[in-house]
Structures are given as structure tokens and as C-alpha cells.
Amino acid sequence: MEHEDGEFLPVSLEMVGEARRLMDSFNTKYSSNEKVVAVILGHNVQDLSKQLIEYGADAVVYADNPELKDVRNTIYTKVIGQIVQDTKSLGEIEPEYASDIKRPRYMFFAADSIGRHLSSTTLVELESGLASDINKLVIEDIEMSHQQKTGGTKETYAKTLEMYRPDFSGFLWTTILCLDNRNPAFKRDYHPQSCSIIPGVFEPLKRDSLREGKIIEFTPTIDPQDLKVKVLGREIIKSEVDFETPRTIVSFGRGIKDDPEQNIKLIENLAKELNAEIGVTLPMSKKPYQISQALDSKYMIPARVIGTSGHKTSAMLYVAAGVSGAMQHVMGMKDSGFVVGINPDEDAPIKNECDVFIKGRMEDVIPLLIEEIKKQIQIVEVQ
Template sequence: MNNVFVYCEIEGQTVADVSLELLTKGRKLANTLGVQLECICAGSKLDGVEKQVLPFGVDKVHVFDAEGLFPYTSNPHTALVVNLFNEEKPQICLLGATVIGRDLGPRVSSALFSGLTADCTELEIGDFDMNVKNENGEMEKKHYVNQLYQIRPAFGGNIVATIVNPEHRPQMATVREGVMKKEVLDPNYKGEVIRHDVAKYVPETEYVVKVLDRHIEKAKHNLKGAAIVVAGGYGMGSKEGFDMLFDLAKELHAEVGASRAAVDAGFVDHDRQIGQTGVTVRPKVYIACGISGQIQHIAGMQDAGIIISINSDPNAPINTIADYVINGTVEEVVPKLIKYYKKNSK
């Protein structure tokens, strides 16, 4: 009862990285609260799936293994999570801010009337004071202890908001892949494994959507794991403007990323977006080209080792966190980087 839950996303038989990252975070939250960490693994042919999650410090694994549960569809997964939560009454539920998590989370929160915060970049435990109406209809201050602080950039990434759900449980949050760090707690961690009778949780009538066809492509790039990232912003001006970044990246054996503004403008594909609503990167070197540096972008790259900012605006916010600030236009500076890299690396 009142434990921390993580919904584990499973592709085939493999638990997604984002879920393992959340287990690591969930373990820490559970320790702070003095409760247990539990997780849900739902899919097909999940024999032994617990071996993937237990090392992250899971005390109880709820396995739902049935034909129809993979590939994921909204209704059956909602039904099993909602019905399990009605029994278990978790205080916190974490999901990946993936297509699946963002499809499932809101449906579950609606069914349970619980608050859900999307795309959190930090999760903490703390207290909260709020004025509430008492029995006599008067406002009085109420103190809530050990609330989940759901912290996220908001309003297009220009401010950071801390959200709490004091009166409703579970407190639900989604987090993007790469935001939290995945760490094995103990390879031999002992937890309980419960294999549930799926039919008890998911009525036959919930299997309403049929997946006719499915294509998963291998990622075209390894932005998340790249040692050097060359990222472009709206200041690159065009799709063609990005070509020089691909040239620079090729020289440096780097990957190309982009800010949301550049993606929205159609300069590059969405899967290269870095930031709160894109990929989080932790490269050794981050070269920001024509990126102003909204909070939502910085949330996805602030842990980079060395940040080089190239911007014609000396007051660009990103310059404040940069180690090297080059005041100049990308058209001038980027070709010079290529030229002198070629000259000096030989």
C-alpha cells in the first residue's frame, strides 16, 4: 500500500531504457519516503522479465502476460493499471514520456481522478502548504508532508514550474528518456514476482483496437550517446544552413542535434530535437550554433562537459552557461571550425 510504482514499457520482451531510468529514480523516491518500489510489466511471453528489472531495486514486480497485451493498445493497458491501482493504492506512479506513456498516463489519471504532470525534468520529495476550506466553509492553512514535486519547464520552456497534487493519489508524472540516470542497485536484489490472472483485470471487451501493421526502424543516429554534439537553432536560417553543421559533425565524428525552434521551422527532423520535449544529451562537448537557449532546450543539454556557444547575439541566454562564447555569425565561424580542425588534427 502507498508504494511507488513504475509502469515499465516493453518492446517485445525488452524493458525500455526509460523505464529502467525511472526505476532508479523510483528507488530513490521510495527510500526517501520509506516505502517499497513496485513495477508493472505488461506484454506477451514475459517469462523471466523480472530479471531485467529486479537489479534496479524493485521490491515487487507485477507481471501481466497475455496474448493481446503486445503490441500495446490503450484500453487493455489502462484497465490493468487502473484495476491494480484500485487494489494497491500507490502514492506515486511514474511513466516514460514516450508515445505509450503519453497515451496511457492521461487515460489512467482520468479514470482515477489523479493529477498527472507531463515531461518532468526533476522529481523531488518535499512539503506543501495550501489554503483549503474546512468543515465550516472557512479557509485554513493545511500542511502536506512528503509530496512529490513534479518539476518541469512550462510555457514553451520559458519558466520552470513545480507541480504538486496534494489531495489525490497516485501522484503521476511522465519523464522523457535520458532525463534520469539508469543505475543498477544490486545485480542480486531480491524482490517478489506476482504473475496476475490478466482476465481478472482486463475484460475481453477492452480488446477493441487491432494493430494491423508495425514498423520499427533502427535509429538513424546515436544522438543520445554521442560524445560530441553539434546543435543548431533557429539562427541557422534554413535547411541548407544545417548542411554546414552536418559537415562539421562529420569532421568531428559528432552527431547533429537541434533546438525546438529549428525543428518547428522544418530545418531538421523531429528526432534530432534536444530539450525537454526531445532528447536529453550528456556529451563531452556541445557546440550550440545559433541557439538562443530557452529553458526547455537547456534542460536537455546542461550536463554537457564543455559548452561552446556560437551566436551573433552576445546576450543569448545560452552564453551564460557556456564555457566558450564566440560572438559571431554561424556562417563565418562554423567554416573556420572545420578549416582549423582539419589543419590541426593532422
């Protein structure tokens, strides 16, 4: 659970909420009594633990130590590894399973700058697999045969966490599984099944002050060798792009391809007239076109991505210019109040998400929009 100045990051509460929903369904389906356990590291964090119970956790294991005040990845990795392999503490959470506990069944991390790093090193420590940037989770029993995993025979993998993420195009889902090797030649268990979750994808539960659960303090062992790295100062750097304040966002996608340089300048002019921020689709952050360094460094960057791999917005007005409507992008803008799409392809998926769809090339449509907006502004000013 990531926290800052006594407050949980929204993604932490989102993960607890999704874990609660998954485990409620899991326990009903499998007639079990398994638990959602939140792990929190830091200094003077005991009071925060009760909040996690109220947001859906069955139990909280916290490690409180001055050396855990600031995130140092090596130390955090080792302490989390100690906690999730401490069968004594985990056995206290649900005595029914105390004799069977080896490791958690599933683990979630945030897909942010801290969580992406921490999840990868923790799962190396635990010698299991990791799926990154996930935006959908399903638990199912699956049947499969695989030359490496099963030796070519069909096997049933019960209680498998299916972890979904959009592929590069945004139109297709990639399903990631973390399965044990049952092939006798390569036999090996992989647990926990783990992933990092994109912020803003899942809804947190409403806080319930009447919820009760167990809170367990864990005393970590910290290697003096790891204390050679000191945190002398810390400053939070805000995102270089603000998608929270603007009431209007203008986004562009591959539709700029005929003249990327000039079309981005058109987008700039439209955004200026609307007092809007500029967003991009995921492929744009991969710099697919040759443009000037000034525009490239300003707009073709991950910080401007709208979608499951970037920001989620509920802008009052959202203009999608040259955006096809890939699923990963739509998931980031579908909560906008009013959506205008500009695309020459009337069968583009974005049409289904629009309140107004303008069939046409952005090179032709945007200058007309800018001209009309200027006229309307003049009328309002005269009145």
C-alpha cells in the same frame, strides 16, 4: 515498465531507480515503510520480474496473458487500472498497510510515444491528474490556500509530489501539483499523483542480484469487446535522427533569426565538414520562422531537439550556434566532452557551459570556422 524482446527500455529502469531514491528518503522522513512497486504487462514476462527487484523495486505485480503481448492502449489502460485498485494484491506487498490501502500514492510512466498515451488514458480511468514530461521530482509537505481547492483557507498538504518541467522558454521551471479538493463545496480526492518522466533524465541504479522482493501474479479481466482490435504485425521504427553514433553534434537556436534560411545552410555546411549530426533547441521544433519546406521538414522537428524535452547527448564535440543556453537545452548537452559556443552576447548563459566561447554572429563566425577546418584537413591529408 516498458520492455521489448525481453529487455527493459532504459527509461523503465531509470524510473525504478528514481522511485527507489525518492521512497528511501520518504520512509526516512516520515518513519514509514512504503514500497516501490513495478507493474509489468505482457506474455511470458515472469522471468523479467526478478530483474526489476534487482534494479530497485520492492515488489513486482505482473499480468501474463497472450493478449498482452503487444501494447493495445485500451486493454493496457484497463488492466493497469485493475491492478492499482486491487487492494488484495497490494495488501500482500506490505501487510502493515493492508487495511488502509486504497490506491497507490504516486505513479510514474515513461514520457515516450507509448507512455504519454497510456498515462493519459490510465489517469482518466482513475479519475486523477497527470503531469507530463517531468524531469525533476521532490516530495514535500506544502502549505497553501486556494479558492477552489481549500475554499481560501490555508491547508497543509503532506507528502505532496512536486513535479517539475521546463516551460516553453526553457529558462523557467513549472511546478505541477495534484492536490485533493478540501473545499467542502467541491470535496474530492485525487490519487494517485502521477506523471510521465522524460527518458534519460534520471540514472538507473546498479543491478544488485542479492536484492529480494515480492513477485505477485495478477490475473486480469479482459473485455471481449476490446479484442476486436488485433495486432497483425509490428515493426519498430527507429528515430529519424541518430544522436547515438555521431561523435560531433552541431545545434542551433534562435540565433538563426536574422536570416533563418541561409543560417541553417551555414549550419549544414559546418556539420558536413565536421561529419556531425544537427540538433535544435526546443523552440525551433515549434517552427517559429518561415523557411523553405525542405529545410523546415528536415530540421524544425521534435526528433532533433536536444534537451529535457528531447535527446540527451554525450558527444565528444558539441557546437552550440546561436543557442542562448536555456536550462532545458543545457540539461541535454552538458555531458558532452568539449563544448564550443557561438553567440554575440557574451552574457548568454551558454557561455558558462562552454570550453571555448566565441563572441560573434554565426553569419560571421561559421564561414571562418569552415575555412580553417578545410585548411587543417588538407594539412592532415598531406602528412
